Amino acid sequence: MESAKRAPVSPTLPSYEQEQHLHAFRACEQRHEAMARLLVVVWEEPGRCDPRAMTHVVTAHLRRHDTYHSWFEERDGTIVRHILADPAAIQMEPMALGEVRAEDWQKHVMATPAPFAWDCFRFGILQRANGFTFFASIDHLHADATVIAFLMTEIRSAYRAVLDGEGPLQLGQPGSYLDYCGNQRQRAAATxxxxxxxxxxxxxxxxxxxxxxxxxxxxxxxxxxxxxxxxxxxxxxxxxxxxxxxxxxxxxxxxxxxxxxxxxxxxxxxxxxxxxxxxxxxxxxxxxxxxxxxxxxxxxxxxxxxxxxxxxxxxxxxxxxxxxxxxxxxxxxxxxxxxxxxxxxxxxxxxxxxxxxxxxxxxxxxxxxxxxxxxxxxxxxxxxxxxxxxxxxxxxxxxxxxxxxxxxxxxxxxxxxxxxxxxxxxxxxxxxxxxxxxxxxxxxxxxx
Incomplete structure (x- = not known):
């Protein structure tokens, strides 16, 4: 969190999708309205969750994708991007919340920070006697529906590989969402x-x-x-x-x-x-x-x-x-x-x-x-x-x-x-x- 606060301003503008989303959120906020903005992905796993292994794969996912390395602020109506200089500064830490009711879990997920905050995403598990539920709550700012594929591979499959003592999954080099934003703006300037x-x-x-x-x-x-x-x-x-x-x-x-x-x-x-x-x-x-x-x-x-x-x-x-x-x-x-x-x-x-x-x-x-x-x-x-x-x-x-x-x-x-x-x-x-x-x-x- 401290590294994110110190992240310098980047010349890379947000994508049009991100910019529209941030302006829409600000308009809702000014009218004291809630905005439908979170993608909440859940699945079930057998057994007891190993928090260290899960923390490792969630951290690796966040470091791997540079969309998570940005946060935004509004300056005189313009959206400005900040970028963490070193992805290795991202280190998730597990926090035990104790026994919860369904209503408590819903409130926790819905309290995922707003899109102008760097950490506008939450990951967690609900442990039960016969297994656990994994959940990811990610602001639309950083994801579309394809995030299902990334979470299933980079968290679910990677978590199982860690538990089984296998080597790191060979995922292939990802592209850069920052490059996507820059290329989109470059094309727009010529349109x-x-x-x-x-x-x-x-x-x-x-x-x-x-x-x-x-x-x-x-x-x-x-x-x-x-x-x-x-x-x-x-x-x-x-x-x-x-x-x-x-x-x-x-x-x-x-x-x-x-x-x-x-x-x-x-x-x-x-x-x-x-x-x-x-x-x-x-x-x-x-x-x-x-x-x-x-x-x-x-x-x-x-x-x-x-x-x-x-x-x-x-x-x-x-x-x-x-x-x-x-x-x-x-x-x-x-x-x-x-x-x-x-x-x-x-x-x-x-x-x-x-x-x-x-x-x-x-x-x-x-x-x-x-x-x-x-x-x-x-x-x-x-x-x-x-x-x-x-x-x-x-x-x-x-x-x-x-x-x-x-x-x-x-x-x-x-x-x-x-x-x-x-x-x-x-x-x-x-x-x-x-x-x-x-x-x-x-x-x-x-x-x-």
């Missing part, structure tokens, strides 16, 4: 309003009345910001999800194209919309080293296409083509687009509000089938803390359990009713697409 990607972003915003896409059903709030609540539903079991993916492939699409098609069909059914519009996040990691680097490396792809009376196969192919053709737009931060478009009458000044649909398959990069198996066997889970959000967010996860949906929406009865209608219709659209191929899977099962 102009005339660049094709910026032009396509502005056209997308123009088609949505100068803003991000709006959710199809009533939310009961006129403001962009609201206290969020969450719903979690298992949409498709594993065998049915396999059939759904086969239906997507038969249409010339991948799962993301099929899921976007189902969302479009849902909006057509519930709201009569003839055009579907949404943003979907994707990783902006582009190299093998980048895929070994934890940090916030996510951009969003703008999606919109006509729905009309088209069928699932037609929409799945259209959505997939839309996604693939616009994937490069994720490398242009929406905050940069709005900076460049300031003053244009067709574009609003902020990117808040709207709706986001995210899909992540834990069986493929940046995770893997191996990590997915480990995650499933360890009963792994990811949580986020409740707080103010600025959009309707829908997260779809493909695991060995199948397909699940988690959604965040305004905490009021109107939005709750709308989201429950939406989730039911979306699940129905996914099942209907899968049903066409389910008999084939049943036949294969009988042959085996």
């Amino acid at each position: 102009t309003l005339a660049d094709p990607e910026v032009t396509r972003w502005i056209a997308f915003l123009h088609r949505n009345s100068g803003r991000m896409p709006a959710f199809a059903l009533p939310l009961g709030v006129p403001e962009d910001r609201y206290h969020a609540e969450y719903v979690h539903v298992d949409i498709l079991e594993d065998a049915v999800m396999d059939a759904f993916e086969s239906a997507c492939h038969a249409a010339g699409a991948r799962a993301i194209g099929g899921l976007l098609a189902c969302a479009a069909l849902t909006e057509r059914e519930l709201a009569g919309r003839s055009r579907y519009s949404v943003v979907t996040p994707t990783t902006t990691r582009r190299s093998p080293q980048a895929f070994r680097t934890t940090g916030w490396c996510v951009g969003v792809v703008p999606i919109d296409f006509d729905v009309q009376q088209r069928t699932f196969p037609e929409l799945a192919l259209t959505a997939q083509d839309n996604f693939d053709e616009r994937l490069s737009l994720a490398d242009i931060p929406i905050e940069l687009v709005l900076e460049l478009a300031a003053g244009l009458p067709t574009v609003g000044p902020v990117a808040t509000g709207g709706v986001m649909l995210s899909y992540m398959d834990v069986n493929v990069a940046p995770l893997s089938a191996h990590i997915a198996r480990e995650w499933h066997q360890a009963n792994g889970r990811v949580y986020i803390n409740q707080g103010i959000a600025a959009q309707v967010a829908i997260w779809l996860f493909r695991t060995q359990r199948g397909l699940s949906l988690t959604a965040a929406y305004p905490a009021n009865s109107t939005a709750r009713a709308s989201m429950h209608r939406y989730v039911a219709a979306f699940a129905g659209a996914c099942r209907m697409a899968a049903d066409a191929l389910m008999p084939t899977y049943s036949d294969v099962g009988r042959e085996r």
